[in-house]
Structure formats: structure tokens, C-alpha cells
Amino acid sequence: MRSKTPFQSTALGLAAALAALTLTLPPAAAADPVTEACAPVESVFARGSGQGLNNSEEDRFVSQIRARLSSPATLHHYELGNGGVDGFSYPAVPVGTDRGWESIWNTLGAGVSGGGGFDYGASVNEGVDELNAYLTKRAAACPDAHFVLGGYSQGAQVVGEAYNEKLSDSLRGRIVYQALFGDPRTYLPEGEGLLSTPPYCRGAAEASEWRFDVPDCSVTQGSLGSRIPYLPAGFTSTTGLSCARVDFVCGSSRVFWENAGHMNYWGDNQSIDKAAAEIAKRLTPLLPAEQVNDTVTLPPSGATGLDVVFLIDSTGSMWGRIDATKAFAAEMADTIKANRGRVALVEYKDAGDQFSARILSGFQEDTQEFSTQLSTIYASGGGDRPEAALHALMTAFNGLEWRNGATKAAIVLTDADYHDPDLVDGTTLDAVVKRSLEIDPVNVYPVVPSYFSNFYSSLAGRTSGQVIVDGGDTKAALTTALTRIQDRPVPLLAHPEYYAMPGQQVTFDASSSYSVSSSIVKYDWDYNGDGTFEETTTTPVGRRTYASVMEGIMQVRLTDARGLVANASALLHIGKSPLDGYPTAPLDVTATPVSNAGDVSSVQVTWQSSDPLVYRWGLTVDGIPAGLVDAGSRTATITDVHRGKDVEIGVVGFTEGGGMGLPARVVLPARSGFAFSGFHAPVDPAPAVNVMTAGRSVPMKFSLGGDFGLNILQAGSPTSVPVTCETGAPVAEVETTTTAGSSSLSYDAASGTYSYVWKTDKAWADSCRMFELALTDGSKHTAVFKFRS
Numbered sequence: 001m002r003s004k005t006p007f008q009s010t011a012l013g014l015a016a017a018l019a020a021l022t023l024t025l026p027p028a029a030a031a032d033p034v035t036e037a038c039a040p041v042e043s044v045f046a047r048g049s050g051q052g053l054n055n056s057e058e059d060r061f062v063s064q065i066r067a068r069l070s071s072p073a074t075l076h077h078y079e080l081g082n083g084g085v086d087g088f089s090y091p092a093v094p095v096g097t098d099r100g101w102e103s104i105w106n107t108l109g110a111g112v113s114g115g116g117g118f119d120y121g122a123s124v125n126e127g128v129d130e131l132n133a134y135l136t137k138r139a140a141a142c143p144d145a146h147f148v149l150g151g152y153s154q155g156a157q158v159v160g161e162a163y164n165e166k167l168s169d170s171l172r173g174r175i176v177y178q179a180l181f182g183d184p185r186t187y188l189p190e191g192e193g194l195l196s197t198p199p200y201c202r203g204a205a206e207a208s209e210w211r212f213d214v215p216d217c218s219v220t221q222g223s224l225g226s227r228i229p230y231l232p233a234g235f236t237s238t239t240g241l242s243c244a245r246v247d248f249v250c251g252s253s254r255v256f257w258e259n260a261g262h263m264n265y266w267g268d269n270q271s272i273d274k275a276a277a278e279i280a281k282r283l284t285p286l287l288p289a290e291q292v293n294d295t296v297t298l299p300p301s302g303a304t305g306l307d308v309v310f311l312i313d314s315t316g317s318m319w320g321r322i323d324a325t326k327a328f329a330a331e332m333a334d335t336i337k338a339n340r341g342r343v344a345l346v347e348y349k350d351a352g353d354q355f356s357a358r359i360l361s362g363f364q365e366d367t368q369e370f371s372t373q374l375s376t377i378y379a380s381g382g383g384d385r386p387e388a389a390l391h392a393l394m395t396a397f398n399g400l401e402w403r404n405g406a407t408k409a410a411i412v413l414t415d416a417d418y419h420d421p422d423l424v425d426g427t428t429l430d431a432v433v434k435r436s437l438e439i440d441p442v443n444v445y446p447v448v449p450s451y452f453s454n455f456y457s458s459l460a461g462r463t464s465g466q467v468i469v470d471g472g473d474t475k476a477a478l479t480t481a482l483t484r485i486q487d488r489p490v491p492l493l494a495h496p497e498y499y500a501m502p503g504q505q506v507t508f509d510a511s512s513s514y515s516v517s518s519s520i521v522k523y524d525w526d527y528n529g530d531g532t533f534e535e536t537t538t539t540p541v542g543r544r545t546y547a548s549v550m551e552g553i554m555q556v557r558l559t560d561a562r563g564l565v566a567n568a569s570a571l572l573h574i575g576k577s578p579l580d581g582y583p584t585a586p587l588d589v590t591a592t593p594v595s596n597a598g599d600v601s602s603v604q605v606t607w608q609s610s611d612p613l614v615y616r617w618g619l620t621v622d623g624i625p626a627g628l629v630d631a632g633s634r635t636a637t638i639t640d641v642h643r644g645k646d647v648e649i650g651v652v653g654f655t656e657g658g659g660m661g662l663p664a665r666v667v668l669p670a671r672s673g674f675a676f677s678g679f680h681a682p683v684d685p686a687p688a689v690n691v692m693t694a695g696r697s698v699p700m701k702f703s704l705g706g707d708f709g710l711n712i713l714q715a716g717s718p719t720s721v722p723v724t725c726e727t728g729a730p731v732a733e734v735e736t737t738t739t740a741g742s743s744s745l746s747y748d749a750a751s752g753t754y755s756y757v758w759k760t761d762k763a764w765a766d767s768c769r770m771f772e773l774a775l776t777d778g779s780k781h782t783a784v785f786k787f788r789s
Contacts, residue, residue: 033083034134038142039076040287041069044134046080046127046155048182049120050094053082057152057181060266064276065148073291076145078134080127080158085134090127092154093119120154121624127158132166139174146286148279149178150272152265153249156183157224163239164232172235176282179212179275181242181265182250184222185623187230188241191220196577201499203507212240212278213271216252217495218578223249225623225650225663240278242271245404245496248660254582256658268340269299300516302490303405305340307363308482309396312374313389313414314347315382321413322377324474329371332482336367339486343370344400348392351423353381357392359399382416389418390427397435397442404496407566408442409465409485411478415448417455430531433462437529437553437569440496445481447474462531464557464567489515489558491568499573502548510540510556510568518560529553529569549575583613583653583661591649591668593675593705599643601675601705603668606635607651613661614653620663622648643671674712674777675705680753686770686782687728694787695762700771701755702781710745717774718756725768725786737771765789 043065045058058079066075080090135147151159160180163172188208190200199205201217210231220226222243231239243250244261252261265271280294299305310329312322336343342365348357360373389412402408421428436442443465446456450469460467466484470477492512500506510523524533525542529552535542542556555569586607593601605619619626619638626638631653641647647670652663669675678685680701692698704712722732738759745756758771764787773781 033078034085034137034141036076038145039074040145040291041065041073041075041148041283042138042142042145043075043077043148043150044080044131044159045077045149046090046131046151046158047092048153048155049092049123051092051152053079056266057272058150060272061150061179061276064273065279068276068280068293070291070293073287078138080130080134080155085130085137088126088130088133090130090155090158091123092127093123121622124154124158124161127155128162128166131158131162132171135167135171135174139171145174146283147175148282149175150181150275151178151183152181153184153262156180156250157185157227160185160227160230160239163235164227164229169235172232175238176286177238177240177275177279179240179242179272179279181271181275182244182247182262183241184224184249185227185230186219186222186241186243186250187226187228188214188220191218193577193579197499197501197504198578201495201497201578202504203494203498203509204505208241209236210239210241213242213244213274214252215245215496216243217497218499219243219251222251223660224625225620225648225665227623238282240275242275244271254579254660256660267304269303298490298514298516299340300486300490301339301341302407304403305342305406306336306486307342307344307400307402307406307408308336308485309344309346309363309400309410310370311346311348311389311392311396311410311412311414312377313349313387313412313416314377314379315349315353315387315416316379317382317415318413319379321415321470321474322379325413325478326371326374328475328478329367329374332367335482335486337365341365342403342406343367344396345370345373346392346396347377348388348395349381350384350387351419356388356424357395359395363400363402386417386419387414388422388424389414389416390420390429390432391422391424393432393444394425394427394435397432397439402439402442404440407485407488407490408439410436410442410444411481411485412444412446412448412456413470413474413478414446415452417452429459429462432459433531434529434553436463437555438571441555441567441569443485443566445485447477447481464555464565466565484564487517487562488564488566489513489518489520489560491556491558491566493556493568493570495570497571497573497578498554499576499578500546502546502575505543505545506572508542508544508554508556508570510542510558513540513558513568515558515560518562518564520558521561522559524557524559526555526557529555529572533557546572546574551576579662581613582655582659583611584609585662585664586611586617586651586653587664589649589651589664589666590678591647591666592677592703593641593643593668594637596643596671596706599671601641601643601671602637602639603641603649604635604637605649605651607664608634609653611653611661613655615656616654618652618654618660620648620650620652620665623650628654641668643668645670669777669779671705674708674775674779675703676775676779676781677703677705679781679783683783686784688784689725689768690783690785692760692785692787694760694765694789696760698758698760698771698785699755700758700773700783701753702773703752703754704775706752707747707749710747712754712776713745714774714776718758718772719774720758720769720771722764723768723770723784728768728770728784730770734772760785760787762789 190205247261342363344363345361444463445465447468468481494509525535526533527544552572557567586609589607595602614631629636647668650663650665653661718737721734771783
């Protein structure tokens with residue numbers, strides 16, 4: 001549902017605030033964007049919370065589309081808020097972080113029992129109206145143009161809500177594609193749990209048509225809830241939703257602090273680049289072929305590039321190889337950069353030396369620091385074999401910042417074997433293999449003399465790396481290692497994590513894997529991450545049913561026609577839901593207006609819960625935060641709730657660490673209708689069963705949020721109908737009710753309560769009956785009774 005009260009902030013709201021973005025003053029208003037010359041392709045972009053105009057996401061979106069068009073095809077672009085249309089100008093309001101996540105939550109909304117405005121919703125609504133006004137006028141002025149839309153964070157909500165609720169069907173038909181990045185109102189029903197685990201997380205469900213670039217299988221709703229329906233019926237095929245990993249705003253994380261992914265949509269080969277390629281694909285049938293480049297170039301080293309760490313054994317016997325490594329490093333810069341690569345450097349010796357292992361250079365795109373640190377290494381110490389290679393690998397695995405989605409490798413340059421377990425910290429080969437898989441994974445390439453080739457084969461093989469024999473030309477051996485790392489296939493699994501219950505089959509899909517210059521000929525499947533591959537297939541799908549609860553890892557190893565190998569790994573959660581450790585949804589949520597001023601109400605919200613995980617309760621209005629209350633609270637009043645349309649009131653629990661649980665919601669009817677409170681004591685509304693004595697007069701009391709007179713009942717209402725006591729199904733005709741004595745419908749101004757006294761019949765003993773109250777606003781309200789004699 002669209003925000004009824006003004007206010008919006010998610011994008012860089014929850015994340016822009018977290019990143020402390022510097023606001024940019026908008027440039028001076030240009031010429032009227034509606035009257036500028038038309039172009040074959042017209043684009044519109046909406047920015048995130050707190051962002052200035054011409055930000056990184058908007059610039060990347062426009063430049064990537066323009067790069068795919070050739071003259072005479074051109075692009076005319078407009079950014080919402082850059083001048084405005086018909087008095088509407090999207091502000092993209094920011095949020096504050098001065099008191100941590102509680103401050104963020106409270107600054108987004110109106111306030112609990114306090115007042116204030118829904119500035120975020122107002123910002124969204126302003127953007128929706130501006131986008132509608134612009135597209136309406138621009139489409140009329142440019143009848144042959146093809147429109148594409150983009151929105152980031154708060155802007156994604158703006159574009160999505162405009163498309164869903166404001167644009168006419170004729171305007172929707174003019175939109176070739178809309179790309180939504182980090183939408184706080186995300187909705188992906190395949191991520192919802194069934195038997196406590198989402199079927200999509202075990203490969204047992206189809207993806208939503210609009211799911212575009214969403215790696216995490218359990219994403220189902222954004223930080224501000226879901227817009228349902230997410231898209232209008234008949235217009236679900238021209239939208240692409242992207243939600244990066246570790247993005248609380250769009251729901252790939254449930255923890256306030258985890259927003260690193262929210263800043264990554266505009267990077268090389270990230271979601272915006274992929275969306276631009278998809279837009280070009282959609283434009284290809286509409287424009288001459290020579291004017292659109294829809295070619296997709298697959299990166300040779302993973303989605304985010306290449307991460308390679310060099311581990312140098314600097315004990316005394318290594319002096320010659322170290323000098324050769326320095327010569328190699330001086331020539332590798334261009335190769336690394338061409339693969340969007342980064343390099344790191346670790347030096348190691350053995351237990352008892354002046355140090356055992358140390359990181360000299362973290363991952364850097366520029367190889368200058370790598371070369372500078374490499375020049376400080378000199379061969380010394382040692383004097384015996386083996387050395388601390390396993391300890392050095394674990395130092396690199398745990399101490400370096402590896403990129404998600406990068407091809408990862410560790411090149412070990414040594415002339416000695418290693419201790420297993422290591423003498424420094426007890427690290428074993430099994431522990432190194434396990435940790436390498438956990439990091440997505442890291443493949444190990446030992447560069448060693450031929451007499452250690454067999455010794456290192458287990459380390460290389462179990463990490464899907466390869467032994468490179470150094471026959472005396474270390475520079476050539478290192479070049480071979482780097483070449484094989486770059487040329488191997490790129491393995492991709494559908495999800496980074498899988499969830500299932502014992503006895504449920506999990507389907508692992510590696511069909512997105514590819515090789516740039518060869519073909520993949522086989523897939524080896526290690527279903528429990530123990531290094532033993534239980535199955536080999538020539539197709540990219542593996543299936544496994546897990547019999548018992550486990551927390552572990554799996555991997556798939558790809559082999560191409562040249563014999564080069566690579567692997568991908570994923571975490572396994574068998575017997576665990578993605579929501580374990582987060583609060584469950586509260587029960588029995590009600591929302592009752594307690595005061596009204598025009599179409600604005602103060603609303604009392606009540607709920608029930610005994611969840612010990614809850615540290616604070618958050619309240620929402622149409623998904624927008626309205627404030628926080630203590631864990632022990634079960635009621636709160638939300639002020640300034642605008643009632644022009646139906647309003648969705650929500651309650652959600654938070655852990656002390658900022659983890660958000662599942663919300664529960666109730667719809668409060670528009671002020672033009674009645675705010676039915678539910679039947680008051682002694683009667684509970686359906687599905688509760690009220691036990692009463694047959695023949696008794698029952699006071700059916702309720703409130704509507706004010707005095708609307710006595711002409712509030714539909715003709716013939718109230719009614720009752722006999723039902724089965726087991727199922728509640730009707731078993732006879734509906735009957736008009738009878739009032740007790742001379743009583744009828746009445747209203748008590750002091751309590752704001754309506755009362756209808758229903759006369760029951762003694763003949764109804766030992767039967768069940770449903771009472772129905774039908775109001776003139778079209779709503780119907782029921783209560784079920786079981787009568788005793």
C-alpha cells in the first residue's frame with residue numbers, strides 16, 4: 001500500500017544516514033525538462049534518502065545506458081527533483097543517526113504518543129506525483145519515445161509506487177523497463193517460509209518474475225515491509241529488482257547495521273551495469289540493430305574481480321626465489337588491473353623465528369604498495385624444514401578483507417614442506433580446507449620444487465587449486481600460476497546459503513557458471529564440505545536430501561575442457577530457518593482510533609507476545625516507522641495518522657543488537673469508512689467461540705471511532721445463521737436477529753460505544769450460531785456463539 005502519511009527514508013536513509021553522506025546542493029534549475037527536445041530513449045531516475053542530485057547511482061545508470069546507444073539513437077534524461085513538474089519536486093529526505101538505530105527508526109516516522117510528521121512518506125508521495133506528472137506530459141510530447149526508469153533506495157520506492165498505484169495503463173505500456181535498486185518495500189514471496197524454511201532456499205520454488213539480481217534466497221520484504229501487490233496485474237514483466245547481499249534496506253540483512261551492500265549497486269559489473277545491459281536487450285527489438293549494443297561481456301574472474309594473495313616463505317634458502325618474485329611483481333600490474341584485480345602480500349617463516357607470519361600489504365588495486373613491501377623481504381632464519389605454511393594461510397584467510405563475488409586465490413611460494421598440525425597455532429590441513437571454503441572459496445596454488453609436488457598435491461587438490469612446479473625459473477612459474485588462476489572457469493551457485501529441514505531435498509543449481517574461452521565438461525559435488533566429492537555430473541544441477549540437523553558447507557568443483565578447475569561453496573543450514581534468532585511476529589494486533597481531526601487520527605495499537613528476544617517494539621504506518629516502545633509494552637498510541645485511504649498499522653520486534661523480526665499488520669479502514677474496533681466484552685469476534693446460555697440477551701457492543709448516528713446498519717442487518725460447531729460452516733438459512741424487549745441500536749457518547757442487544761432463543765441450546773453485523777460502509781463483522789441450556 002502507498003504511504004498515506006508523508007514520509008520516506010530508507011535508501012541511504014537507513015544506509016545513507018549510516019554512511020553519513022554529504023548532502024549536495026542541487027544545481028540551478030535548468031530549462032523546463034518537459035519541453036526539451038525528444039529523444040528515441042527517455043530515462044528518469046529517483047535518488048536515495050539524503051542524496052543530492054547527480055549522485056553515483058544516477059550517474060552510473062545514465063552513463064551505462066548512453067554507452068550502449070549509437071547515433072542517431074540518443075538518450076534524454078531527467079532526475080526527479082531537478083526543477084520539478086507541476087509544483088511537485090522530490091526532496092529525498094534524509095534521516096538522522098545521532099542515537100544509533102533507535103534514532104534512525106524514530107526520525108523516519110511520526111512518533112509514538114508524541115506527534116510530529118511523516119516526512120519520509122511525504123517525500124515519497126511528492127516523488128510519486130512528480131514522476132506521474134513528468135511522464136504524463138513527456139509521453140504526450142514524445143509519442144515515439146521509449147521510456148526507462150531507475151530508482152535507488154527511497155527512489156526505488158518512489159518509482160515502484162508510482163508504477164504500481166499512480167500511472168495509467170497507457171503510461172505503463174510506454175515503459176520498456178524499470179530498474180529498482182535496494183527497494184525498502186521489496187516483495188519476493190518465494191522467500192517466505194513454508195514449514196519454517198523458504199522453498200526457494202532449497203531450490204524448490206520459482207523466482208518472482210521481477211527478481212533480477214538478488215543473491216540471497218530468503219529475501220522476502222524490505223526494511224519498510226512489502227508493497228503487495230508489488231506490481232499491477234498485467235505489468236509484471238518489465239521490472240527488475242536488485243537487492244545486494246548485506247543490505248538491510250531491501251531485506252537481505254535483518255540487522256540495522258548491516259548495510260555494506262547498499263553502497264555497491266553502482267560498481268563495475270554490479271546491479272546497475274547489469275540493468276543497463278537488460279535495458280539494451282529490451283530496446284533491441286524497438287530500435288535499428290546498429291543503434292543498440294546489447295552484448296553482455298562475462299568477466300573472466302568473477303563478478304567483482306580477482307583477489308590474489310602471495311605468501312612468501314622468507315627463510316634462508318629462499319633468497320633466489322624472492323629476487324625472482326620481485327621481478328615478477330614489477331611486471332604483473334597491468335595483468336592484475338585488467339582483471340579488476342587486487343593483490344596482497346604475506347611473509348612467513350616458522351615457529352621460533354622472529355615472527356611466524358605477517359601481512360605486509362592488504363588487498364590493493366595499485367601494486368605499488370605490494371612492490372614496496374616486497375622489497376623489504378629478505379631471506380633469513382629457518383635452517384630446518386618444515387615451515388609454517390598452514391599458519392600463514394590461516395593468517396591470510398582471517399586477516400585480509402576478501403570481496404564477495406571475487407575469484408580468490410592464494411599463491412604459496414616455498415621450497416619446504418609444512419607442519420601438520422602447525423607448530424605455531426595448531427592449524428591443520430583440514431582446518432585450512434574448511435576455512436578456504438567458508439570464504440567463498442580461496443583456491444591454493446603452491447609454487448614449489450618438483451620434489452615437493454606430491455606433498456603439496458593434497459593442499460592444492462582439496463582447495464581446488466593446482467601445484468605449479470618451479471623448475472628453477474621462479475618468475476615463469478609464478479606467471480603460470482597467475483595465468484591459470486585467470487583462465488579457469490567461473491563457478492556460480494544460485495544462492496550463497498541454503499536452508500532446509502531434515503528430509504527435504506535441496507537442489508543446488510550451478511547453471512550460471514561459465515568459462516570465457518573453454519567449455520565446462522563436468523561438475524563434482526561435495527555435499528557436506530568434507531573434501532570428498534559424492535557425485536559427478538555433466539549437468540550443472542546436484543540434489544541432496546539431508547537426514548539430520550547440521551550447520552556446514554557444500555561445494556561444487558568445475559572442470560573445463562583444458563583441465564582447469566575452480567570451485568564455488570555455499571553455507572548449509574539444515575534444520576534452521578533464516579529467521580532463527582529474530583523475534584516472531586506478535587499476535588492479535590488491533591488498531592483503534594481514539595481521536596479524530598478531519599482525516600487525521602490518533603490510533604491506539606495493541607498486541608500480544610511472549611517472545612524473550614524482543615528488546616524494543618517498532619510501530620509502523622504503511623511500513624514507515626512511527627516510533628519505538630519498550631519490550632514490555634503491549635499498547636501504544638500513534639499520532640498524526642492520515643486516513644484518506646486504508647492504512648496498514650504494523651508492529652515488529654527488534655533484538656538488542658538491532659535485528660528485526662517478522663511484523664504483524666492490521667488494516668485500519670479509511671476515515672470515510674468506519675474504524676470498527678471489534679466487539680467489546682463480553683463478546684469476542686470470530687474466530688473465537690463465545691459460550692452463552694440459550695435465550696439470554698447478548699449486548700453486542702462496538703465503536704466506530706466516533707458518532708456517526710444510528711443509520712449505520714445495512715438493511716436487514718444484523719443477521720445470524722446456524723453453523724456447525726466443528727467447522728463453522730453454515731447449516732441453514734440466514735435469519736434476521738431480534739432485539740431484546742423494546743431496545744434497539746443505541747450510542748453512548750461518554751464511552752463512544754454503540755450497543756445492539758441481541759435476543760437469543762432457548763431452542764438454540766446445544767448448537768452454534770454466527771452473528772453478523774453489516775455496516776453501511778460495506779464492512780461485515782462476525783462473532784461465533786456456542787449455546788448451552
